[in-house]
Amino acid sequence: MKIKMTINDQSHTLDVHPMMRLLDILRENLTGSKEGCGEGECGACSVFMNGALVNSCLIPVLQCDEAEIFTIEGIKDTAAGKLIAGAFAEAHSAQCGFCTPGMVMAAVNLLRQNPNPSEAEIREGLSGNICRCTGYDMIVDGIQLAARRAKEEAVPW
Amino acid sequence: MVNCLRPKSLDEALAFRAETKALPFAGGTDLMVKHRGYSGTGPRFDRPVLFLDALESLRTISLSNGLIRIGAALPLADILAFSGLPELLRRSLSSIAAPGLRNRASLGGNIANASPAGDSLPPLYVHEALLVLKSLRGERQVPIDKFFTGPGASVLAEDEILSEIQVPLLGQGLVYYRKVGTRKANALSKISAAGYALTQNGKLTDFRFAVGAVAPTVIRLKKAEEMLLAGTAEAALQAAAEYLRPIDDQRSTAAYRTQTALNSLKEFMGMHPQLKSIKMK
Ligand SMILES: Cc1cc2nc3c(=O)[nH]c(=O)nc-3n(C[C@H](O)[C@H](O)[C@H](O)COP(=O)(O)OP(=O)(O)OC[C@H]3O[C@@H](n4cnc5c(N)ncnc54)[C@H](O)[C@@H]3O)c2cc1C
Numbered sequence: 001m002k003i004k005m006t007i008n009d010q011s012h013t014l015d016v017h018p019m020m021r022l023l024d025i026l027r028e029n030l031t032g033s034k035e036g037c038g039e040g041e042c043g044a045c046s047v048f049m050n051g052a053l054v055n056s057c058l059i060p061v062l063q064c065d066e067a068e069i070f071t072i073e074g075i076k077d078t079a080a081g082k083l084i085a086g087a088f089a090e091a092h093s094a095q096c097g098f099c100t101p102g103m104v105m106a107a108v109n110l111l112r113q114n115p116n117p118s119e120a121e122i123r124e125g126l127s128g129n130i131c132r133c134t135g136y137d138m139i140v141d142g143i144q145l146a147a148r149r150a151k152e153e154a155v156p157w
Numbered sequence: 158m159v160n161c162l163r164p165k166s167l168d169e170a171l172a173f174r175a176e177t178k179a180l181p182f183a184g185g186t187d188l189m190v191k192h193r194g195y196s197g198t199g200p201r202f203d204r205p206v207l208f209l210d211a212l213e214s215l216r217t218i219s220l221s222n223g224l225i226r227i228g229a230a231l232p233l234a235d236i237l238a239f240s241g242l243p244e245l246l247r248r249s250l251s252s253i254a255a256p257g258l259r260n261r262a263s264l265g266g267n268i269a270n271a272s273p274a275g276d277s278l279p280p281l282y283v284h285e286a287l288l289v290l291k292s293l294r295g296e297r298q299v300p301i302d303k304f305f306t307g308p309g310a311s312v313l314a315e316d317e318i319l320s321e322i323q324v325p326l327l328g329q330g331l332v333y334y335r336k337v338g339t340r341k342a343n344a345l346s347k348i349s350a351a352g353y354a355l356t357q358n359g360k361l362t363d364f365r366f367a368v369g370a371v372a373p374t375v376i377r378l379k380k381a382e383e384m385l386l387a388g389t390a391e392a393a394l395q396a397a398a399e400y401l402r403p404i405d406d407q408r409s410t411a412a413y414r415t416q417t418a419l420n421s422l423k424e425f426m427g428m429h430p431q432l433k434s435i436k437m438k
Pocket residue numbers: 039040041180181182183184185186187188189190209229230252253254255258261262263264265266267268269270274275276277313317318319320343344345346
């Protein structure tokens with residue numbers, strides 16, 4: 001079945017099985033998004049679909065017809081992406097790094113809606129993402145640092 | 158290969174549903190887990206799938222004449238963004254899953270899934286919501302407490318889909334919502350409860366209390382409600398206990414659920430200036 005979508009601002013027409021998961025389609029070329037649980041619990045597969053944070057392991061690709069998908073690879077080269085990568089590095093927000101792409105997507109999603117989040121709001125914004133390494137505190141630190149820098153440097157989310 | 162369709166027109170959707178008995182699929186947050194394949198592969202469905210997410214008529218929300226009408230396929234995040242949303246629904250829907258899931262999960266899916274632990278259900282029972290079921294044969298309205306026939310089972314016919322949820326607004330009373338789960342995010346409820354109490358001229362005139370995950374379907378504690386309105390609180394708690402028929406499962410035990418359900422009823426009564434004064438064990 002032919003499915004049209006844009007991935008990181010490039011349009012694609014894919015000839016795929018309509019029930020394939022968006023995550024598997026993405027990972028053929030873009031391996032930033034991870035499969036942790038495959039059940040919506042861990043957030044490692046998080047991407048944006050039409051600007052909204054979603055779990056790509058739960059989305060059959062037919063539902064992406066005409067949709068705009070944005071992944072960690074798309075964010076990486078933006079000013080916001082570079083800023084958050086720097087903040088995560090400085091705050092030790094990544095250890096093994098498996099959760100990090102999903103954490104960054106959830107963080108950017110939060111910061112777009114709320115550029116000045118409190119700690120509680122950050123924890124709620126990350127509540128769909130599991131990290132087995134950091135204990136979360138360092139991720140929260142990284143996001144607070146990113147929020148502060150974005151304001152100082154007037155970088156838009 | 159499974160036969161699947163993602164129509165933009167409701168008529169097309171209803172025709173496909175009638176013809177193939179296709180499985181309705183909205184946000185997929187229940188279905189993709191239930192039908193999960195091996196890691197790295199797609200889900201396994203043994204029947205045709207009808208996607209509802211492209212039906213614009215199932216993605217609207219409006220408020221007029223004291224009635225909120227919510228399209229069954231509208232994601233929870235969009236419902237939460239609606240400024241006229243009643244407090245009980247706001248509290249319950251924002252407690253479901255996590256931000257990414259709420260961008261996909263629909264209210265129709267939470268209802269049609271027919272889990273006794275569906276978190277939207279106790280508030281919808283308290284509001285006495287009506288469900289609009291559509292098929293090529295026409296449409297019918299079913300009160301929410303007549304929709305479920307057991308865990309995972311409902312009166313939805315094989316050719317019908319849930320198209321709209323109609324929620325009558327409540328008066329200016331006291332509302333209560335409590336979800337008890339293992340952790341805050343992404344945890345299915347051990348129990349959840351919703352309540353409403355209206356006092357007029359110093360007299361309690363309306364009292365409603367619904368609990369989820371303590372019986373095969375969500376229940377309203379009708380006898381207990383009546384006794385409270387009649388002013389007999391102790392008897393009301395006993396009557397409440399008679400409704401509770403929870404099970405032991407991986408999330409909790411029957412005894413814990415019974416106690417927690419009664420505690421939440423007591424907690425709500427304790428919040429109400431009149432009911433508070435009544436002595437309880
Ligand atoms: C990690 C995780 C956490 C979760 N946390 C919670 C939670 O805290 N509380 C909670 O209540 N639920 C929770 N859920 C369950 C789920 O997200 C909700 O029940 C959600 O509202 C389902 O909506 P959906 O649109 O995704 O349903 P789908 O998966 O698309 O469908 C669910 C069922 O409803 C049927 N259906 C859907 N729409 C219609 C319709 N319009 N007409 C007829 N039938 C229909 C489908 O055939 C299916 O049987 C969680 C799920 C996950 C994966």
